[in-house]
Amino acid sequence: xxxxxxxxxxxxxxxxxGEAEMLRASLDVAYFRPGEVILGKGVPAxxxxxxxxxxxxxxxxxxxxxxxxxxxxxxxxxxxxxQNGHTFLARxxxxxxxxPRKVALDxxxxxxxxxxxxxxxxxxxxxxLANDEEAKRYGSLMYAKVGELFLHxxxxxxxxxTIETAGHLMRQIDSNALFVRDGERVGIITGMSLSKAVVLRxxxxxxxxxxxxxxxxxxxxxxDFVSSALLLMTKHNKRRLAVKDGEQFVGILxxxxxxxxxxxxxxxxxxxxxxxxxxxxxxxxxxxxxxxTRALRRQGVKVEVIAEIVSDLNRRLLSRxxxxxxxxxxxxxxxxxxxxxxxxxxxxxxxxxxxxxxLSAPVDAGTLExxxxxxxxxxxxxxxPPCPGNVMVSNPAWxxxxxxxxxxxxxxxxxPDETAHMNVAIIYDAQAIAGNAQxxxxxxxxxxxxxxxxxxxxxxxARAIDAFETPIGLFNQLITSEGSGDALDLKKGGIFPxxxxxxxxALEQGLREASTDQRISRLCELGVLRAExxxxxxxxxxxxxxxxxxxQLAASAGTSGTLxxxxxxxxxxRHLLRDALQVVKQFREMIRHHFKLTMF
Amino acid sequence: xxxxxIKRLLHRATLSDQxxxxxxxxxxxxxxVVIDCETTGLNVRTDDVVTIAAIKIxxxxxxxxxxxxxxxxxxxxxxxxxxKIHRLRQSDVEAAPIVWKVLPSFLRFIGSRPxxxxxxxxxxAMLDKYILPLVGIELPNERIEVSRLxxxxxYGDAPPNTSIDLSFSAILExxxxxxxxxxxxxxxxxxxxxxxxxxxxxxxxxxRIARERTNAVFNPTxx
Numbered sequence: 049x050x051x052x053x054x055x056x057x058x059x060x061x062x063x064x065x066g067e068a069e070m071l072r073a074s075l076d077v078a079y080f081r082p083g084e085v086i087l088g089k090g091v092p093a094x095x096x097x098x099x100x101x102x103x104x105x106x107x108x109x110x111x112x113x114x115x116x117x118x119x120x121x122x123x124x125x126x127x128x129x130x131q132n133g134h135t136f137l138a139r140x141x142x143x144x145x146x147x148p149r150k151v152a153l154d155x156x157x158x159x160x161x162x163x164x165x166x167x168x169x170x171x172x173x174x175x176x177l178a179n180d181e182e183a184k185r186y187g188s189l190m191y192a193k194v195g196e197l198f199l200h201x202x203x204x205x206x207x208x209x210t211i212e213t214a215g216h217l218m219r220q221i222d223s224n225a226l227f228v229r230d231g232e233r234v235g236i237i238t239g240m241s242l243s244k245a246v247v248l249r250x251x252x253x254x255x256x257x258x259x260x261x262x263x264x265x266x267x268x269x270x271x272d273f274v275s276s277a278l279l280l281m282t283k284h285n286k287r288r289l290a291v292k293d294g295e296q297f298v299g300i301l302x303x304x305x306x307x308x309x310x311x312x313x314x315x316x317x318x319x320x321x322x323x324x325x326x327x328x329x330x331x332x333x334x335x336x337x338x339x340x341t342r343a344l345r346r347q348g349v350k351v352e353v354i355a356e357i358v359s360d361l362n363r364r365l366l367s368r369x370x371x372x373x374x375x376x377x378x379x380x381x382x383x384x385x386x387x388x389x390x391x392x393x394x395x396x397x398x399x400x401x402x403x404x405x406x407l408s409a410p411v412d413a414g415t416l417e418x419x420x421x422x423x424x425x426x427x428x429x430x431x432x433p434p435c436p437g438n439v440m441v442s443n444p445a446w447x448x449x450x451x452x453x454x455x456x457x458x459x460x461x462x463x464p465d466e467t468a469h470m471n472v473a474i475i476y477d478a479q480a481i482a483g484n485a486q487x488x489x490x491x492x493x494x495x496x497x498x499x500x501x502x503x504x505x506x507x508x509x510a511r512a513i514d515a516f517e518t519p520i521g522l523f524n525q526l527i528t529s530e531g532s533g534d535a536l537d538l539k540k541g542g543i544f545p546x547x548x549x550x551x552x553x554a555l556e557q558g559l560r561e562a563s564t565d566q567r568i569s570r571l572c573e574l575g576v577l578r579a580e581x582x583x584x585x586x587x588x589x590x591x592x593x594x595x596x597x598x599x600q601l602a603a604s605a606g607t608s609g610t611l612x613x614x615x616x617x618x619x620x621x622r623h624l625l626r627d628a629l630q631v632v633k634q635f636r637e638m639i640r641h642h643f644k645l646t647m648f
Numbered sequence: 649x650x651x652x653x654i655k656r657l658l659h660r661a662t663l664s665d666q667x668x669x670x671x672x673x674x675x676x677x678x679x680x681v682v683i684d685c686e687t688t689g690l691n692v693r694t695d696d697v698v699t700i701a702a703i704k705i706x707x708x709x710x711x712x713x714x715x716x717x718x719x720x721x722x723x724x725x726x727x728x729x730x731x732k733i734h735r736l737r738q739s740d741v742e743a744a745p746i747v748w749k750v751l752p753s754f755l756r757f758i759g760s761r762p763x764x765x766x767x768x769x770x771x772x773a774m775l776d777k778y779i780l781p782l783v784g785i786e787l788p789n790e791r792i793e794v795s796r797l798x799x800x801x802x803y804g805d806a807p808p809n810t811s812i813d814l815s816f817s818a819i820l821e822x823x824x825x826x827x828x829x830x831x832x833x834x835x836x837x838x839x840x841x842x843x844x845x846x847x848x849x850x851x852x853x854x855x856r857i858a859r860e861r862t863n864a865v866f867n868p869t870x871x
Binding site: 051 | 711853
């Protein structure tokens with residue numbers, strides 16, 4: 049009865065204590081030499097194996113499907129479905145716990161949660177992970193740091209300054225509270241105390257604020273937990289706290305912002321964008337979007353919902369900026385579009401600028417040039433890096449009249465090259481966010497018309513899915529080379545093939561949806577994809593996006609976050625990543641077959 | 649010292665309780681048994697066995713589901729209790745009270761299978777202390793020393809002056825076996841069993857363990 053058998057490892061963590069004991073009591077340990085077949089194709093499995101050490105290859109007729117390592121369980125299909133299409137063989141000296149078939153099946157019968165792991169298809173497994181995670185993360189919100197919250201700037205005013213001065217300063221910095229300095233003492237004055245003094249007590253606006261300030265302020269440190277800030281507010285009955293970093297005052301935390309953070313405050317950011325009076329206000333809101341993503345993820349919000357919220361915020365921001373920067377003639381006679389992942393609404397972190405402008409008619413060159421510089425420049429100052437492919441408004445090729453776009457479309461389809469394919473992909477994912485949306489609709493309709501029936505073009509277009517291998521071979525290296533720099537590129541290996549394959553099918557069908565998720569749904573309705581496969585594909589896609597988001601959040605700034613180190617994932621996540629990559633592999637084969645790519 | 653074969657013959661003749669004759673039967677093919685004792689110290693004469701664990705290995709399977717495990721060293725309360733019930737003298741209790749109950753089933757569990765262990769001679773000497781008075785003989789089973797198998801694989805062809813490390817942890821690390829970290833007889837026996845199956849296979853395939861590892865050894869436990 050090996051006590052060392054780890055029951056915190058999924059799915060064994062779902063066993064009741066009694067069940068876990070029964071499981072442990074039934075375990076044996078088996079040794080396999082390199083090259084030895086552990087489970088042959090078509091042979092019913094007499095046990096479930098959990099790897100203690102070594103690497104196990106999972107192969108199908110076509111070759112290597114996956115590599116399994118420490119704590120991985122195989123093979124549930126062979127056990128519950130009695131049908132095993134894959135061969136499992138030891139790559140090196142391998143030790144496995146073996147759970148007798150009868151015991152595993154008994155547990156599956158008696159414990160539905162345990163059973164779910166083995167029976168359900170990948171999409172449900174993924175859903176379950178999401179739910180488990182939700183429970184896990186909900187509590188952690190309280191363990192965010194005060195520094196992550198939105199803080200009002202620490203503006204100081206002297207004790208002898210007047211109510212009027214204070215009022216103007218509050219308005220200027222868009223804050224409802226100021227610090228009041230009185231020699232060594234520091235107090236706080238709020239907009240409410242100013243109004244009360246003037247309106248209710250009929251004080252003059254010229255009296256010094258020192259008379260109104262409250263000097264019994266309560267402070268927290270930047271690196272205190274959010275939970276302690278909440279506790280302090282409750283205990284001292286305060287609506288705001290002074291935030292300190294050492295001896296320095298660094299901001300004011302308002303109750304409303306704290307509650308907003310706990311409740312999910314995307315609407316607060318949205319409101320901030322809508323109310324923004326100038327670019328500086330927008331810059332503040334832009335910074336908040338990233339914090340928003342972090343908070344949403346912590347709350348256990350599903351990745352597709354996060355993407356939706358973040359895309360919405362980004363679009364509002366661009367739209368508001370467009371209103372501020374674009375002169376009147378541009379606003380009425382043009383359409384501002386976002387493209388790429390931003391257009392598909394699949395961006396969870398701040399992205400490169402992928403935007404363009406479609407004009408209904410030529411405009412004055414000077415006006416246009418000024419707008420191009422101002423718009424892209426403002427975005428850069430908000431922290432949106434320029435697009436490496438230069439797909440942005442500042443590039444004249446992406447801000448010009450509709451007829452010029454249409455001429456290009458015809459050239460791209462007639463004389464396709466790699467750039468043409470990329471441009472078609474970019475514009476096909478575009479979404480209108482400000483100005484006259486019909487301009488984009490017209491352009492897309494024209495593009496779809498041009499491509500309809502052009503099978504050769506579509507086949508070349510779809511071929512990009514083969515640009516990168518599914519990183520299953522690489523995966524092994526990652527399992528076995530602990531601590532080294534190896535990692536797996538989620539974008540190249542998983543996300544891009546799905547996005548582009550789905551895009552190719554959607555373009556062929558002339559779909560007008562822009563998001564991968566919606567495109568998959570439509571393709572299922574049209575019968576291009578089987579409904580179950582569509583569901584698996586969606587779930588695999590969402591899971592990959594979630595892993596990418598976690599990577600991005602961990603990397604925070606700097607790296608792209610699309611690299612994931614399987615050694616750092618939990619065994620459940622690794623299991624699911626493998627499943628997701630399998631779906632990608634299957635999808636790729638389907639695309640290859642659909643567009644007859646094998647002829648290249 | 650008498651050669652072991654002669655000792656076996658002698659033992660068979662001196663076996664006081666003939667119901668233990670099975671100890672001299674031919675062992676089942678493919679079967680061995682790993683044993684490990686936790687003791688109060690390293691002195692065979694003065695120290696006691698605390699726990700005994702044994703796990704059978706059949707072919708390449710470690711049959712943990714049919715293992716033997718027993719605590720034989722009573723804590724002080726149990727000692728007082730034992731005196732009342734069995735009216736044993738203090739010295740008798742200290743000698744081996746529970747061992748007498750445990751040993752028959754232990755002997756039946758291991759049968760005549762070869763015994764595997766890490767410094768197996770020590771464990772056997774500890775057990776013989778109790779077995780000799782019980783059945784009149786010492787354990788006649790063949791013994792296989794895991795550190796010896798490891799030595800052969802790793803240092804068998806080593807040039808002179810090679811520094812040699814036969815510690816338990818060094819073997820675990822070389823064979824990439826996760827340390828179970830439990831420090832009890834069962835887990836030590838299980839780790840020893842894992843070492844044995846792998847070392848035996850390496851020997852069958854004529855594989856050696858590299859002495860100078862150029863690349864780091866992956867430790868799946870992350871320890």
